[in-house]
Amino acid sequence: MALSATLHHFAVQLADVDRGVYEDLELRVARHPSETLEYMLTRILAYCLQYEEGIVFSDGGISATDEPAVQIRDLTGRTTAWIEVGAPDADRIHRGSKLAGRAAVYTHRDPAKVLANYAGKKIHNAASIPLYSFDRAFIDEAAALIDRRNTATLSITEGVVYLDLNGTSLRTDITEQPLA
Known part of the structure; x- marks a missing residue:
């Protein structure tokens, strides 16, 4: 018997001061x-x-082979940003960068190891594709707080993430470096 996905609800108050984005999100x-x-x-x-x-999560989630984890589509449905998570292979990033024109990778893993996977590989426009990473302790602590229903306040100021998740406050720097 196949296991089904678990649905999690997140009520997020987003305040991205760096980009001037302020939204209440129901995810x-x-x-x-x-x-x-x-x-x-x-x-x-x-x-x-x-x-x-x-912006949308991919339809197939982690099992989607032809879509990124997150993407941004314009009003015609064309993908304008290809956003991968984890340590995607170089071919996926190459294809996504060519298709969308803008790509990014977010990882919860050791960024040096993720970058090492791309050394010598062909990735379209690799020098302009950022790899964003978070402190591993932050990810571990925040992941342990996740329930089926969650409330979060997420603030980003000067490259620092402040997260209040289900009543617990955490903070981390966002590290950014190019893939090449």
């Missing part, structure tokens, strides 16, 4: 049985940190 996030809480949290952070009109 319903399906977590695939093989998806870790850390990956799901990173996916949610990527969604919030890239938030703009047209």
Whole structure:
């Protein structure tokens, strides 16, 4: 018998001071049985940190092979931003960068190891694709706080993430570096 996805609800007050984005978001996030809480949290952070009109989680979630974890579509349905999570392979990022013109990777893993996977690989426009990473202790602590229903306040100021998740306050720097 196949396991089904677990649905998590997140009521997020987003205040991205760096980009001037202030929104109240109601997110319903399906977590695939093989998806870790850390990956799901990173996916949610990527969604919030890239938030703009047209942003969506992929239809297939972690099992989608032809879509990124998060993408931004224009009014015609064309993908304008390809946002991967974790440690996607170079071919996915290459294809996404060519298709959308803008790509980014968010990881909850060791960024040096993620970058090492891309060394010598062909990735379209790799020098302009940012790899964003978070402190591992922050990800572990926040993931342990996730319930089926969650309330969060997420503030981003000068590259620092302040997260209040279900009554617990956490903070981390966002580290950004190019893929090449």
